[in-house]
Amino acid sequence: MNEEQSAEKSDAQSAERGEEQGEEPQESVTTVIVAGLCNLGIAAAKAVAGAISGSGAMLSEAAHSFADTITEVLLYFSLKRSARPADVSHPFGYSRERYLWALLASLATFVGGAVFSVNDGVHTLLNGEELGDPVVSYVVLALAFLLEGTSLATSVRQIRGESRRLGVPQRRYVRHTPDTAVKAVLMEDAAALVGLLLAFGGLLGAQLTGSPVWDGVASVLIGLLLAWVAYVLARDNASLLIGRALPQPMQARIAAALRAQPDVEDVLELVTIVHGPKDVLVAAKVDFRALATAEQVERSCESAERAVRELYPAVTRVFLDPTPGPARQTPDRPGEAAAQRP
Numbered sequence: 001m002n003e004e005q006s007a008e009k010s011d012a013q014s015a016e017r018g019e020e021q022g023e024e025p026q027e028s029v030t031t032v033i034v035a036g037l038c039n040l041g042i043a044a045a046k047a048v049a050g051a052i053s054g055s056g057a058m059l060s061e062a063a064h065s066f067a068d069t070i071t072e073v074l075l076y077f078s079l080k081r082s083a084r085p086a087d088v089s090h091p092f093g094y095s096r097e098r099y100l101w102a103l104l105a106s107l108a109t110f111v112g113g114a115v116f117s118v119n120d121g122v123h124t125l126l127n128g129e130e131l132g133d134p135v136v137s138y139v140v141l142a143l144a145f146l147l148e149g150t151s152l153a154t155s156v157r158q159i160r161g162e163s164r165r166l167g168v169p170q171r172r173y174v175r176h177t178p179d180t181a182v183k184a185v186l187m188e189d190a191a192a193l194v195g196l197l198l199a200f201g202g203l204l205g206a207q208l209t210g211s212p213v214w215d216g217v218a219s220v221l222i223g224l225l226l227a228w229v230a231y232v233l234a235r236d237n238a239s240l241l242i243g244r245a246l247p248q249p250m251q252a253r254i255a256a257a258l259r260a261q262p263d264v265e266d267v268l269e270l271v272t273i274v275h276g277p278k279d280v281l282v283a284a285k286v287d288f289r290a291l292a293t294a295e296q297v298e299r300s301c302e303s304a305e306r307a308v309r310e311l312y313p314a315v316t317r318v319f320l321d322p323t324p325g326p327a328r329q330t331p332d333r334p335g336e337a338a339a340q341r342p
Helices: 003-016 018-053 056-082 097-127 135-166 170-176 180-209 213-242 248-259 294-311
Strands: 264-276 279-288 315-322
Touching: 018 056, 018 135, 018 180, 056 097, 056 135, 056 180, 056 213, 097 180, 097 213, 135 170, 135 180, 180 213, 248 264, 248 279, 248 294, 279 294, 294 315
Parallel strands: 279 315
Antiparallel strands: 264 279
16 A cells, blocks of 8 residues: 555544544544643753753743743643534634644744744854753753653554544554644654654763864754654645645545436536534535436435545535536536536
């Protein structure tokens, strides 16, 4: 199975999960809260250790953890606000708002962590720094590694459970899941552990050689790591915020389910949009049998909606537009013949 097919399977089975998706928000909220509390404590400890040791890498790590804390706060808002039900002013609900807040969180990671770290590292390389006692920094790094590991274990546990229920590899689930909050926590915690190792290497290199270059290089590498994490998360959230369609195999199954309904001749056009992990919209132009009565068309529409939701329970809305096929189109409807056929 190639990567594209695996991605399609992950997305498809995520939609098929249906009722189980109701458990996701609380699990995601718990994961985000645990990560936020860990990062807040770690950030304070790193800042104190950086001030005592004079290490730019430790101060970069402090900025990293503060940025991660802000990120968790924004992700928390994304989960809470996106869970609001639809209303008159927002008839499709607020599901996509989670991607807006998550996008802002990725920007916070870039500005608050990456920019500061690179700037501090470049300053150290150009101007040097006076290193103090690194013992406190080593202790803080060890404690931070344990706390970050705890936070990472929480997100990994959720991802392992979700991927097991879906029957897809964890790596592919992480790459293609629409639950970007959990993905953000996973990536940030993994990056934090790598950043701690880089900070340790910078401290140790500076201590053994007496040169601050090691510390400066570590700060720059930490900043580049954060920039990469911010880019990946921003790209994924932007894609979902704009509106991502279901994979083609899923659309083909939905079209087949529509064509199997009574009085349906063909599906002329099919559009799907993922609003959230458990909120998918389906709209289609359907060619009904020419002699079908209005009542038969209505019953066929109801039957089609039931069939689609049974196929993919994550589908929350199904809109069908009765449209004549190419053979019955009149000259004043030139656009219909060029409709997208699923």
